[in-house]
Amino acid sequence: MAPQLDGYFQQVDSMSDAFIERLRQAVAIPSVSSEAARRPDVVRMGEFLANELTKLGASVELRPLGKQHGTDLDLPPVVLARYGNDKNKRTILVYGHYDVQPAEKSDGWDTEPFELTVKEDGRMLGRGSTDDKGPVLGWLNAIEAHKAAGIDFPVNLLMCFEGMEEYGSDGLDDLINEEGKKYFADADAVCISDNYWLGTEKPCLTYGLRGCNYYSIEVSGPGADLHSGVFGGTAQEPMTDLVRVMGSLVDTDGKILIPGIMEQVAPVTADEEGLYDNIAFTMETLHDSLGSKTTIFEDKKPTLMARWRYPSLSLHGIEGAFSAPGAKTVIPAKVIGKFSIRTVPNMEIEQTNEVVCRYVEDVFKKLGSKNTLKVYPQHCGKWWVASPKHWNFSAAAKATERVWGVEPDFTREGGSIPVTLTFEQATGKNVLLLPMGSSNDGAHSINEKLDKRNYIEGIKLLGAYLHYVAEEPMN
Amino acid sequence: MAPQLDGYFQQVDSMSDAFIERLRQAVAIPSVSSEAARRPDVVRMGEFLANELTKLGASVELRPLGKQHGTDLDLPPVVLARYGNDKNKRTILVYGHYDVQPAEKSDGWDTEPFELTVKEDGRMLGRGSTDDKGPVLGWLNAIEAHKAAGIDFPVNLLMCFEGMEEYGSDGLDDLINEEGKKYFADADAVCISDNYWLGTEKPCLTYGLRGCNYYSIEVSGPGADLHSGVFGGTAQEPMTDLVRVMGSLVDTDGKILIPGIMEQVAPVTADEEGLYDNIAFTMETLHDSLGSKTTIFEDKKPTLMARWRYPSLSLHGIEGAFSAPGAKTVIPAKVIGKFSIRTVPNMEIEQTNEVVCRYVEDVFKKLGSKNTLKVYPQHCGKWWVASPKHWNFSAAAKATERVWGVEPDFTREGGSIPVTLTFEQATGKNVLLLPMGSSNDGAHSINEKLDKRNYIEGIKLLGAYLHYVAEEPMN
Structure with missing residues (x-):
């Protein structure tokens, strides 16, 4: 039976000014995690969240993470919170981050980056508006609207909000692994709202991310x-x-020339074949994002497959050679080339490293050089693919259809959100990526924005998701 | 008839302490041309030279060169001087530079870089000792020893000493071209003492330099x-x-893969074939300089030919890609590769540029890429080869044999000294490179030194050269 949500939705609409005001307060705190001088602001932002959550009736901990790696600087605390503790309800664990990318007006912003500016067309400009303060506050706003409307909250909500996501999530993996069977022990599923729609009009649920082996x-x-x-x-x-x-590693059309890579890639199933045609994505959108028409493929389907379900190899640069403007007549004595492979199911990190290193050594050997070669992985992060048929996803799909009036696209992404896999492995539960913002929000750019529509409907969506996920039969 | 030189040589020996003292005074002036803050010291060094020359009876001009390119900073003056004006004598134009490379004790020097330190083994450590204050003072010392011994100076000496050599010789080409038929009009030959022996034991005369096209x-x-x-x-x-x-430009063994380059190279003559065997050069010396045994050839002759008379292609680096330590998952939008070709007779700059650009465009076209390519020369400097059979060289060879007791090697160099070609073209006269220092002087490195033996015998050599060049029959 579909949950009764009209009262909740009306409440969200009626409180929308207050919710925008809450976002304004959050954006005003310049919680830039990469700048040591801003660390007190990051901590202040964590305390702001803890305070708001406490006022809403959640039990809250500010968990210290020790010193930032290689420094004497205290890491900002992780906000751990629980709202509700009813054994008869499902427990949903949500993750978000309260730190932001750097921003200066002088970078080219049209507005002050740390003042939320609401435009007539609905754009709400400000650093962190979409990444990730809007979504994080979405959970708080959902709680508040339920309380205000007198509607029983449908689940127990566990929250994990960190303050170092934009600077490597220093210390977070250890905490998640440690709390997997403790603080997070009764989580039935995980939901992360920290990514974006594929385009600007159609909502999506994300069930896969590529991994990355960097050499x-x-x-x-x-x-x-x-x-x-x-x-x-x-x-x-x-x-x-x-x-x-x-x-010798890759050609102009992105074909990886290393034997033993493509052989590991999961075959395309008949089910999957039909998946891409309906996705709301056009080559025009891609050309806009690229700022050029230099795509490998002319069509949507092979492009989406290349981004989501096939590996890619990119050459990033060379350390130790002459890299400045102008001319220098140097023969560099030692040079270090950097490249990475985006990995997909069913590639194994170790097997991939082995074929890469062997191939590079073979090519070098054929050169007949007296120079010395070393090839090694710098870091490796595994791909993640969840089952989009899990009740966590079907609940989110129903909530999306209810709020937005369309079936969401089921998407994967080309990049990595490493915490996703960490949550999956630490809790053993299904993880869902449920985005609030859209593809043109400019998360790490100047003029970052969250559309008012995406914020307010997003708050409805997060609440609706919790209602559906509370009722969804296990599969 | 061989000139009488014993009196001059004895005079140089008896004044050696004073000559070392003059070098000490010069080294003490930190005339670093690349550092704006040191510009007054560079000017002071030019004035020191002008003052010494005036005391010796030369007529001296400190010629201003205007502002340093793209700055408001005055260039240091060129010291133009004439010693003697006897229509019955030959006139020899000599060039040197009084500026030096940067140096700080903290770079790793064993001694204070701007305090000349004379070691028991004869090494005289100090920035500029060998490059190029020692050789420049060599000319002054030769004048002084002649005066002190009451020996008639054998030639009219024109001197051109600049203060920006280590930072691109800003403004010098214009001055040389302008004065070619004016201040330098009566020069019969040119002598430059600003390079080094091929090894540490045997003197040489240098008659060729490679050019450089940078792309x-x-x-x-x-x-x-x-x-x-x-x-x-x-x-x-x-x-x-x-x-x-x-x-696709060059292989591990240095073979240039661009058609139309090797075709321009002058064939090896029978004369030339025999030239290399007697040169004082060993692969061990090369291994020492390289700090490795990663040479292309195992033997001396092909190695010397590769350095002197064949072109080479080096890849210097890439601008616009990721070049720092660590890992960055960037796809650079625009990258600029830098490479250069060392050119030799009879390569033409224009023809070389044409075959290079066409080849690069062809290779790129075969990639079938939608990206945009531009290839262009950044700067081009022509190779220089003088006739080692000219009387200027035979005089220098006789002087060398008289002072050092051995026939000098006739050498070429792989690098460029662009001013050489400028003097040749502006005066239309033969140019000789007559080095004072040896291959291990460390011109641009820490612990730069000039051996006392090379300095004192070098002063004898410069003076002896002037005597021989005064008498040598024209050829």
Whole structure:
């Protein structure tokens, strides 16, 4: 039976000014996690959340995480909170972050980045509006609207809001792993609202992310950088070898030339074949995002498949060579090429590392160089794919259809949100990515915004999701 | 008839302490041309030279060169001087520079870089000792020793000492071209003492330098840098194209893969074939300089030919890509590869540029990329080869044999000293490179030194050269 939500929705509408005011207060706190000087503001933002949650009746902890890696700086606390403790209700664990990317008016913002500016067209400009203060406050607003309308809250809500997401989530993995069977023990499912619609008009639920294996290739020879006039033609140059090796990894059309990578990729199923046609995505949107028409494919389906379900290899740069403007006649003595592979099911980190390193060594060996090669992974993060047929997703789909009037797209993303996999592994529960904002919100850019419509309907969506997830039969 | 030089040589020996004291005074002036804050010291060094020359009886001008390119900073003056004006004598134009590379004790020097420190083994440590204050003072010392010994000076000496050599010789070319038929009009030959022996034991005369054509390859596609998670696999990446193009230019053994380069190289003559065997140079010396055994050739002859008489191609680096330590998952939107070709007779700058640009464009076209390519020369400097059979060289060879007791090696160098070609073209006269220091002086490094032996015998050599060049029959 569909839950009764009209009262809740009306309450959200009637409180929309107060909810925008709450977002204004949050945006006004410049909680930039990457800047040491802003650390007190990050802490203040955590305390603001804790205070709001306490006023709403949640039990709240500000959990310290110790020192920031390699510094004497205290990490901002993780806000751990519980709202409701009814054994007869499902328990949903939600995650978000209260820190933001850096922003200065002088970067090119049209408005003061730390003053929420609501435009006539509904855009609410401000750093953190969509990433991720809007969604985090969405959960608080949902609680408040239920209380105000006198509607029983449908689940027990566990909350985990961190303050270092934009700077590597220092210390968070340890906390999640430790609390998986403690603070988070009775979670039945996990919901993360920290990504975006694929486009600007159609909501989506996200059930997959690619992983990333990042590699370094070091080639060294001479004891120090050389002058190309004096030594050019007499010494084998590390840069020559490195460029030839890097040039053998991938071609212009993105085809990975390393044997043993594509062989690991899960075959496309008949089910999957039909999945892409209905997704709200056009090549025009992609051209707009790229700022060019230099796409590998001309059509939507192979483009989405390339982004979501196939690996890709990107060459990022070279350390140790001449990289400044102008001209320098140097023969670099040691150069380090950087590249990464976005990984997908069923690629294994170890197997991938093995075929990559072997291939690079083989190509180098064929050069017949006296220089020295080292190739190694810098860091590896696994892909994540959840079952979109799980009741957590079907509940979210029903809530989306109820609020937005359309079936959501089921999407995957090309990038990584490592915490997703951590929550899945630590709790053993299904994780859902339920975005509030849209693709043109400019999360890390100037003029970051959240549309008023996405904020207010998003609050309805998060609340509706909790009602549906409370009732959804297990599958 | 061989000139009588014993009196001059004895005079130099007896004045050696005073000559070292003059070098000490010069080294004590930190005339670092690349540092704006040191500009007054550079000017002071020019004035020191002008003052010493005036005391010796030369007529001296401190010629202003205007402002340093793109700044409000006055360039240090060029010291123009004439010693002797006898129509019955030959006139020799000499060039040197009185500015030095930067140096700080904290760079790793064993001694204070701007205090000349004379070691028991004869090393005289100090910035500028060998590059190029020792050789410049060599000319002054030769004048002084002649005066002190009452020996008639054998030639009219024109001197051109600049103060910006270590920072691009800003403004000098214009002055040389302008004065070619004016201040330098009666020069019969040119002598530059600003390079080094090929090794540490045997003197040499240098008659050739390679040129350098420096190129940029720009590949651009997207409007801005992209996130490799979001766009990897969907966009053609400029870095992939650039690395493949750069990888097609040269192989590990230094073979230039661009058609139309080697075809321009002058064939090896029978005369030349025999030239290399006697040169005092060993692979061990090269291994020491490289700090490794990663040479292309195992033997001396092909190594010397590769350095002196064949072109070479070096890849210097990439601008616009990720070049810092660590990991960044960026797809760079625009990358600029830098490489240069060291040029030799009979390569033409224009023809070389044409075949290079055409080849790069062809390789790129074969990639089938939608990205945009631009390839262009950044700057081009021509090679220089003088006739070592000219009387200027035979005089220098006789002087060398008289002072050092051995026939000098006739050498070429792999690098460029652009002023050499400028003097040749502006005066139309033969130019000789007559080094004072040895290969391990560490000109641009920490612990730069000039051996006392090379300084004192070098003063004898410069004076002896002037005597021989005064008498040498024209050829």
